[in-house]
Amino acid sequence: MISLERVSARAGGFQLTDATFTVPQGGYGxxxxxxxxxxxxxLETIAGTIRTTSGRIILGAEDMTHAPPEKRRLxxxxxxxYLFPHLNVRKNIEYGAATPADATEMAERFGVHALAxxxxxxxxxxxxxxxxxxxxxxxxPDVLLLDEPFSALDPRTRNIARRLLRTIYYEQRFTxxxxxxxxxxxxxxxxxxxxxxxxxxxxxxxxxxxxRKPASPxxxxxxxxxxxxxxxxxxIRAEAPDWAAAAxxxxxxxAVAFTTGALTFYALGDVVPGPTHAVIRAExxxxxxxxxxxxxxxxxRGTIVEIIPVGALTRVTVDVSGTPVVAAVTSRSMxxxxxxxxxxxxxxxxxxxxxxC
Amino acid sequence: MAPPDHSLPxxxxxxxxxxxxxxxxxxxxxxxxxLFLLFILAPVVGLVSSGGARGxxxxxxxxxxxxxxxxTIGTATTATFLGVVGATPLAYLLARRAFRGRAIVAALLxxxxxxxxxxxxxxxxLVLGRNTPLGVALYAVGLRVAxxxxxxxxxxxxxxxPLYVSAAREAFARVDPRYESVARTLxxxxxxxxxxxxxxxxxxxxxxxxxxxxxRSVSEFGAIVILTYNPKVASVLAYDRFTSYGLSEALPxxxxxxxxxxxxxxxxxxxxxxxxxxx
Numbered sequence: 001m002i003s004l005e006r007v008s009a010r011a012g013g014f015q016l017t018d019a020t021f022t023v024p025q026g027g028y029g030x031x032x033x034x035x036x037x038x039x040x041x042x043l044e045t046i047a048g049t050i051r052t053t054s055g056r057i058i059l060g061a062e063d064m065t066h067a068p069p070e071k072r073r074l075x076x077x078x079x080x081x082y083l084f085p086h087l088n089v090r091k092n093i094e095y096g097a098a099t100p101a102d103a104t105e106m107a108e109r110f111g112v113h114a115l116a117x118x119x120x121x122x123x124x125x126x127x128x129x130x131x132x133x134x135x136x137x138x139x140x141p142d143v144l145l146l147d148e149p150f151s152a153l154d155p156r157t158r159n160i161a162r163r164l165l166r167t168i169y170y171e172q173r174f175t176x177x178x179x180x181x182x183x184x185x186x187x188x189x190x191x192x193x194x195x196x197x198x199x200x201x202x203x204x205x206x207x208x209x210x211x212r213k214p215a216s217p218x219x220x221x222x223x224x225x226x227x228x229x230x231x232x233x234x235x236i237r238a239e240a241p242d243w244a245a246a247a248x249x250x251x252x253x254x255a256v257a258f259t260t261g262a263l264t265f266y267a268l269g270d271v272v273p274g275p276t277h278a279v280i281r282a283e284x285x286x287x288x289x290x291x292x293x294x295x296x297x298x299x300x301r302g303t304i305v306e307i308i309p310v311g312a313l314t315r316v317t318v319d320v321s322g323t324p325v326v327a328a329v330t331s332r333s334m335x336x337x338x339x340x341x342x343x344x345x346x347x348x349x350x351x352x353x354x355x356x357c
Numbered sequence: 358m359a360p361p362d363h364s365l366p367x368x369x370x371x372x373x374x375x376x377x378x379x380x381x382x383x384x385x386x387x388x389x390x391x392l393f394l395l396f397i398l399a400p401v402v403g404l405v406s407s408g409g410a411r412g413x414x415x416x417x418x419x420x421x422x423x424x425x426x427x428x429t430i431g432t433a434t435t436a437t438f439l440g441v442v443g444a445t446p447l448a449y450l451l452a453r454r455a456f457r458g459r460a461i462v463a464a465l466l467x468x469x470x471x472x473x474x475x476x477x478x479x480x481x482x483l484v485l486g487r488n489t490p491l492g493v494a495l496y497a498v499g500l501r502v503a504x505x506x507x508x509x510x511x512x513x514x515x516x517x518x519p520l521y522v523s524a525a526r527e528a529f530a531r532v533d534p535r536y537e538s539v540a541r542t543l544x545x546x547x548x549x550x551x552x553x554x555x556x557x558x559x560x561x562x563x564x565x566x567x568x569x570x571x572x573r574s575v576s577e578f579g580a581i582v583i584l585t586y587n588p589k590v591a592s593v594l595a596y597d598r599f600t601s602y603g604l605s606e607a608l609p610x611x612x613x614x615x616x617x618x619x620x621x622x623x624x625x626x627x628x629x630x631x632x633x634x635x636x
Contacts, residue, residue, distance in 0.1 A: 044538065047538065047541075047542050048541070049538040049541060049542070068541070068546065068547075069538070069541035069542050070541050070542070070543075070544050070545055070546055072542070074542060075542055075543070076538070076539065076542045078535060078539070080535075082533070082535050082536055082538075082539045084536060084539075084540075084554055084558075085558065086557045086558060095540070095543050096540075096542075096543025096544045096545070135543070136542075136543075139543055139544065
C-alpha cells in the first residue's frame with residue numbers, strides 16, 4: 001500500500017502541497033498531470049530522496065515518512081533510466097538484486113541477458129530502459145515507482161515491456177505508482193488515477209470516473225475532452241424530460257438545463273444554479289441525417305464545418321447555433337451518412353453523457 | 358527610364374560580412390593570438406633552451422638542487438594528500454547540499470586565491486608562528502611549523518587547496534544526483550552510494566583537481582618564503598641563487614622547475630582527453 005496523508009515537500013523552487021491519496025496493497029496507481037505539475041517530485045518524495053516538510057507516508061503498514069530510501073523497500077525507474085555508466089549491463093542489474101538468481105531471471109525476462117557484458121553507453125534508449133526496469137525488479141521491491149518508464153521505447157517494445165511488467169506485477173503483487181502523460185495508458189493500467197496540477201492532487205479515483213467526470217474544465221481539457229463548454233446551469237427538477245437512459249439512482253440528481261451561447265441542452269447533476277462548465281466526450285455524440293426517435297433528449301441540427309480523420313475514428317465538428325460541437329464517428333458511419341463539410345446533420349447526446357464541473 | 362530597384366536594402370550585418378573586412382578581422386585575430394602565444398612561450402622556451410641541459414646535469418652534480426626538488430615534490434604531495442582527504446567532503450557538500458551560508462563559505466574559500474601570497478604567508482605566520490598560542494601548542498607536541506617542512510606543507514595547503522575544492526566541486530556537480538538516488542533505492546546507504554557511484558563517476562574530475570593542486574603547490578613561492586625560508590623548496594632555491602649569485606646560477610634550477618611543471622600538464626591533458634568536446 002502507498003498512502004499519503006497531507007504530504008508536503010520542497011524541491012528547489014517547486015512545492016508539493018498536501019498530497020493525499022491511497023493506492024491499496026497490490027494496487028496499480030497512475031499519476032497523471034501536465035509537465036511541471038510535480039509528478040517526479042511526488043515519486044521522489046515517496047522514495048525518500050526528497051524530504052517531506054509535513055504529512056505522513058505509509059508504505060505497506062509502516063510509517064516511512066522519515067525512513068531513508070534504502071529502508072523503504074521500493075524501487076524507482078526514471079524516464080531516463082539512470083544506468084550507472086561505469087558498470088556494464090550485468091553489474092547494473094546485479095547492483096541491488098535480492099539474489100544473483102533474481103538478476104539473471106529479470107535480465108532473461110526483459111530480453112537483455114544477451115547484452116550482459118556490454119557497456120551501458122552502447123545501448124539504445126529502449127535497451128537502457130529495459131535494463132533499468134530489470135535492475136529495479138531484481139531487487140524484488142514491495143513498492144514500484146515508475147516515472148514514464150516506457151516513453152523511450154518504440155511502440156512494439158513498449159507493448160512487450162508493458163505486458164511483461166503486468167505479468168510480473170500479477171505474479172509478485174507489489175504496489176505500483178506510475179507517472180504518465182498518456183491517459184489511455186492510465187486507463188489501461190491503473191486501479192487508481194491521481195491527477196496532479198501545480199503540486200496539488202486535484203482529483204483521484206477510478207480512472208474511468210476521472211476520465212468521464214473530470215473535476216474541472218482544466219482536467220477535462222488535459223484529458224483530451226473535445227467539448228468543454230462554459231455556460232449557466234439551471235436545475236429543472238419539476239419539468240424533467242424523459243430520462244429513459246438514466247440509471248435509477250441518477251434520477252435522484254437534479255435535471256439541469258445548461259445554456260452556452262444560443263445552445264441549451266439537458267444534463268444531470270448536483271449543481272447550484274449559475275455559471276459552470278459542461279464536458280461531453282466526442283465519443284458520446286452521435287450524428288444522423290434526421291432526429292432520432294430514441295431516448296436521446298439533446299438533438300440539435302447543425303452544419304459540418306470541419307472533418308479530421310484520427311486513426312480509425314474521424315473527428316467531425318458541427319456548428320450548432322454558433323457553438324462548435326465535436327463528434328467522433330467511425331469511417332463506416334462517415335461513408336453511410338455521406339458526411340462532408342457543409343452537410344446538415346443532427347448531433348445528439350444523452351443527458352447522462354453531459355458532465356457538469 | 359531605369360527599371361525600379363526591387364532589391365532589399367542591405368542591412369549593416371550584411372555589409373560587415375563582406376570579404377574584405379572579414380579578411381582584415383582574420384588577420385587581426387591571427388596577429389593578436391600569435392603575439393599572445395609568443396609572450397607566454399618565449400620566456401619559457403628561452404629558459405629551457407639556455408638552462409635545461411645544465412639543469413638536468415646539475416641533478417647529478419648539485420646535491421642542494423636534488424634535495425630541494427625532493428623536498429618540493431614531497432611537501433607538494435603531502436599537501437595534496439591532506440587537501441584531498443580534508444577538502445573532498447566540503448567540495449561534495451558545496452556541490453550537493455543547499456545550506457545556510459553556502460555562498461559565504463564558497464567566497465571565503467576563494468580568499469587565498471585573491472590575496473597576495475606573501476600576505477598569505479604572513480597570515481599563516483600569525484597563526485602558526487613560534488610565539489603564537491597554536492605554534493606553542495604544536496611545538497609542545499613536537500611539531501614545529503615555521504622553518505620546517507611542516508611550514509612548507511601548510512603554506513602549500515593554504516594557497517592551493519581552494520583550487521582543489523573548486524575543481525572537485527565542479528566534478529561532483531557534473532554527476533547527476535539521481536544516480537545516487539537510484540543507488541539509495543537499490544539498497545545503498547548514503548556513504549555506500551557515494552563510494553560505489555558518485556566517487557567512480559567523479560574520479561576523473563577529482564584526479565584532475567588533485568593534479569592542479571599539486572602543480573600549484575610545486576610552483577608556490579610567496580607564502581613559503583615567509584613561513585619557511587629554510588629548508589629551501591626549488592622555487593625558494595631559484596630565488597636564493599638569483600639574489601646571491603646572479604642569473605647564471607639561478608638558470609638551471611629555474612629550468613628544472615619548468616620541466617617539472619610539464620609532468621602535471623601532461624597528466625591533465627591525459628585526464629581531459631576523455632572529456633566530451635565542447636559543442
